[in-house]
Amino acid sequence: MIKKVLQIGDPQLDVKCERFDFNKPQVDLTVLVKDLEDTMLDAGLIGIAAPQIGVSIKIFITKIAGNKNRKSADSALRVYVNPKINYQSKESCEIYEGCGSVAEAKLFAPVVRSKVVEVEAYDVKGDRFTLKCDGILARLIIHEYDHLRNVEFVDLIEDPSRIISQEAYIRDIKPAKWHKDNCEVKLLEISYG
Numbered sequence: 001m002i003k004k005v006l007q008i009g010d011p012q013l014d015v016k017c018e019r020f021d022f023n024k025p026q027v028d029l030t031v032l033v034k035d036l037e038d039t040m041l042d043a044g045l046i047g048i049a050a051p052q053i054g055v056s057i058k059i060f061i062t063k064i065a066g067n068k069n070r071k072s073a074d075s076a077l078r079v080y081v082n083p084k085i086n087y088q089s090k091e092s093c094e095i096y097e098g099c100g101s102v103a104e105a106k107l108f109a110p111v112v113r114s115k116v117v118e119v120e121a122y123d124v125k126g127d128r129f130t131l132k133c134d135g136i137l138a139r140l141i142i143h144e145y146d147h148l149r150n151v152e153f154v155d156l157i158e159d160p161s162r163i164i165s166q167e168a169y170i171r172d173i174k175p176a177k178w179h180k181d182n183c184e185v186k187l188l189e190i191s192y193g
């Protein structure tokens, strides 16, 4: 079911998230994942975290549709339950970010984060996996992980004078070679267990 995406300033986004309990589920995980997916697709997002729809549990999902601006995109729907970031590279890069929770303001801004990330999480069946990646997927994973610890990307903007509109982002940044290069996923390793 499509839910309302809460916007920054909503106190619900600041509620501490609890771990999902596979033995005593606080919510129906299948329903929650479906709600997240429906809401993400409806809002034209590539990732969304449970607190953004008012559920304060450590879960987020990602799904990056391939398009002419994103080569080697990861188009699988991935579910990350109780995620933990195992590794973030010292090497960083700048990518412009937007967010479903800043969608009404339609703002985009550059954020510097690690280039390579390794996350450990459980999938919807409760199987543990480790995923190491770079590019837009790495960016997305840290961005969504931050939602689970009540950090919004606007908190990380170093130079507010570089905040731009969605129109300027689509026109100037999205097609730029440096930005496409930073978004490209060249590394994607997944292991289970």
Ligand SMILES: [Zn+2]
Pocket: 098, 099, 100, 101, 143, 144, 147
């Ligand atoms: Zn976001």
